[in-house]
Amino acid sequence: MTAPRGPGSQARYGRVALALSFFVQGTVFALLVTRIPAIQDRYGISDAVLPAFLAAVPVLAGVGSVLTEQLVRRVRPSRVLRGVQPVVCLALLAAGVAGSMAQAAVALAVFGLAVGALDAAMNMLGVSLQRAYGRSIMLGFHAAYSLGGIVGASLAWAGAHWQLSLAVLYGPVVAVLVPVAVVAGRWFVDGPTAVATEQGGTGAASGGAAAASMRLLLPLCLVMACAYIGDSTVSNWSAKYLQDVLGSSEQLATVPYNVYMITTLLGRAVGDLGVRRFGAVAVVRAGAVVAAGGFAVVAAAPGAWAGMAGFTLLGLGLCVIVPQTFAAAGRLAYERDGAGAADGAIARLNIFNYVGFLVGSPLVGALGDAWSYRGAMLVPMLLVLVTLVYARAFGPSGARYGDVHERPRTADVG
Numbered sequence: 001m002t003a004p005r006g007p008g009s010q011a012r013y014g015r016v017a018l019a020l021s022f023f024v025q026g027t028v029f030a031l032l033v034t035r036i037p038a039i040q041d042r043y044g045i046s047d048a049v050l051p052a053f054l055a056a057v058p059v060l061a062g063v064g065s066v067l068t069e070q071l072v073r074r075v076r077p078s079r080v081l082r083g084v085q086p087v088v089c090l091a092l093l094a095a096g097v098a099g100s101m102a103q104a105a106v107a108l109a110v111f112g113l114a115v116g117a118l119d120a121a122m123n124m125l126g127v128s129l130q131r132a133y134g135r136s137i138m139l140g141f142h143a144a145y146s147l148g149g150i151v152g153a154s155l156a157w158a159g160a161h162w163q164l165s166l167a168v169l170y171g172p173v174v175a176v177l178v179p180v181a182v183v184a185g186r187w188f189v190d191g192p193t194a195v196a197t198e199q200g201g202t203g204a205a206s207g208g209a210a211a212a213s214m215r216l217l218l219p220l221c222l223v224m225a226c227a228y229i230g231d232s233t234v235s236n237w238s239a240k241y242l243q244d245v246l247g248s249s250e251q252l253a254t255v256p257y258n259v260y261m262i263t264t265l266l267g268r269a270v271g272d273l274g275v276r277r278f279g280a281v282a283v284v285r286a287g288a289v290v291a292a293g294g295f296a297v298v299a300a301a302p303g304a305w306a307g308m309a310g311f312t313l314l315g316l317g318l319c320v321i322v323p324q325t326f327a328a329a330g331r332l333a334y335e336r337d338g339a340g341a342a343d344g345a346i347a348r349l350n351i352f353n354y355v356g357f358l359v360g361s362p363l364v365g366a367l368g369d370a371w372s373y374r375g376a377m378l379v380p381m382l383l384v385l386v387t388l389v390y391a392r393a394f395g396p397s398g399a400r401y402g403d404v405h406e407r408p409r410t411a412d413v414g
Contacts, residue, residue, distance in 0.1 A: 011132050014189025018125050019144040021085060021184055024177050025118060026148025027155075028092050031173065032111070033235070034156035035096075038166055043101040053105065057112040058354035064116025065354075069347035071117075072124065077343060078188035081121035085181040087114040093174045096166030116354070120347040126323075127330030127346060128191035136275035138323040143268035146319070150261050191342075216336065217345055219390035220329050221352040226383040227321040228356025229363065230291060230314065233380045234260050236361040237373070238311055241298070245373050248304035256311040263315030271320045280394040284324050288387035291317025295381030299374045321387060325349065328394045 040050055071080055091114060094107035126141045159169035235257060243253040267287075274283045294313030301307040326346055333345035360380065367376035 010189050011129060013187040014125070015129055015133075015137065015140075017184040017187035017189075018122065018129065019141055020180060021081060021122055021188075022126075022141045022144040023148040023151075024085060024181050024184075025088065025115075025122065026145035026150075027152040027173070027177060028089055028148075029115070030149040030152025031156055031170065032092055032095065034153050035159065035166065035169070038160070039095060039104065042096075042166060043098070043104050045101060053108060055358060056105075057108055057115070058357045060109055060112030061116035061119070062351045062354045064113040064118075065120045065347050065350040066116075067113075068117040068120040069344045072121070072343045072347070073340070076190045077121045077124040077128075078185070078190045080117055081125065081188060082182075082185035084114045084117045084121070085185070086178050088118055089174045089178050089181065093167075093170045096170040116350070119353065120350045123326045123350065124330075124343045124346050125188060125190065127327055127342060129189060130327060131191065131330070131334065131342075132189075136272040136280065136327070138327045139268045139271035139275065139320060142319070142323040143265055143271075146261060146265035146268055150258070150265060153258065153261065214345075214348060216332055217329055217349055219393050220325050220332075221349055223387050223390055223393075224322065224325050224349055224352040225356040225359070226380075226386050227318055227325070228353050229360035230295070230318050230380045230384050231322075232357045232360030233364050233377070234311060234314055234318075237364050237368075241373055241377070242304050242307050246301055246304045246307045248307075252304055256308050259308060260311050260315040263312050264319040267316045267319035268323065271323070274320075275324070280324050280328065280396075281391050283320050284394045285388060285391045287317045287320035288384055288391070289317070291321070291384045292381045293317070295377050295384065299377040299381070318384070321384075322353070324394055331396070332393070 036050075036054070039045070045053060068077075068080055088111060091107050091111035095104055095111060098104040098107055122141070126138050130137050155169065155173060158164075159166075238256040238260065239253040242248040242256055243250060271283065291314055294310045294315075294317055297310030297313060298307055299310075301310055326349065329345045329349045330342040334342040363379065364373075364376045367373075367379060
């Protein structure tokens with residue numbers, strides 16, 4: 001690979017490299033979550049203990065995100081990402097080849113801590129690149145994550161179909177993904193404040209500024225949590241809902257999540273164009289309405305195919321909210337306190353991704369058992385509609401970078 005020349009070339013190389021990083025992470029995460037039953041069987045984890053295993057990963061990921069906020073005050077986010085992504089890949093392999101339940105627990109703990117740092121650092125770099133481009137590109141990075149998720153889920157299906165051991169499934173995949181992550185890491189591009197930090201600058205907001213920034217971010221934190229409650233509802237309950245409530249076959253019940261992932265990919269692939277044409281506020285509002293409509297269709301569906309149509313709408317609606325929430329948080333903090341504060345804001349916001357993931361599945365399960373699963377689907381529908389209340393927070397103000405009426409500020413950025 002020829003070394004990039006000039007700021008525009010650096011940004012283009014950095015954009016491709018970061019997209020590869022998102023793709024790798026999507027693949028790895030899908031390989032973990034879709035093979036949880038195999039991990040449970042391998043280590044003899046009881047149904048009573050399994051929820052603790054599953055909850056520990058997002059909890060530790062939240063801790064990792066908090067630690068990353070502190071870490072990026074001293075080192076560049078690119079260095080954090082370059083260091084932790086191979087660790088995430090190797091932790092996945094360790095979870096599949098460990099010799100005991102205790103060793104598997106350690107591997108999952110390392111996975112959780114590292115993935116929190118990775119998610120925060122990836123989105124920091126994505127927001128800083130979007131700021132350099134002067135137009136929306138965040139949805140493209142998350143589209144790469146969705147593509148990785150589809151690849152990982154497909155590999156997991158093949159492993160289950162051919163009854164491959166976790167070592168045989170994970171080993172070759174990790175052997176490919178680690179070098180990809182290492183090579184991509186050479187071309188990550190940081191924002192200027194990150195460079196200044198390593199050269200002796202502050203690179204971070206003061207304690208008072210951070211507290212003020214957190215108050216400013218609270219609406220976006222709520223939106224992030226609600227979006228992930230919706231996402232975790234699909235990932236954890238779509239198959240059971242289709243089979244137990246809508247009477248589908250076991251084979252058909254596996255389809256909605258795959259359809260959801262594909263529509264998520266498609267929506268994110270074209271989402272940046274929508275933001276550039278209509279603005280982030282309009283796109284986020286439309287996404288929230290479509291997602292809420294998807295939940296309504298699922299709740300009222302008379303049969304399996306109508307239910308699948310609802311999950312399709314969910315993918316198209318939810319897919320735009322999370323990337324735009326990261327972008328909005330970075331913009332608000334940047335306009336208030338500078339680029340160093342933007343990195344910290346993204347790390348804090350990232351915690352609420354795991355809050356939503358933790359809350360969503362047990363919330364729907366408890367409501368389904370106590371009331372009905374059709375009724376339970378209306379709760380994430382209402383939570384997603386909370387986005388409409390705070391949609392203006394996604395719009396441009398101050399520096400107005402990313403506004404549909406603004407041209408890129410760096411002329412040679414492609």
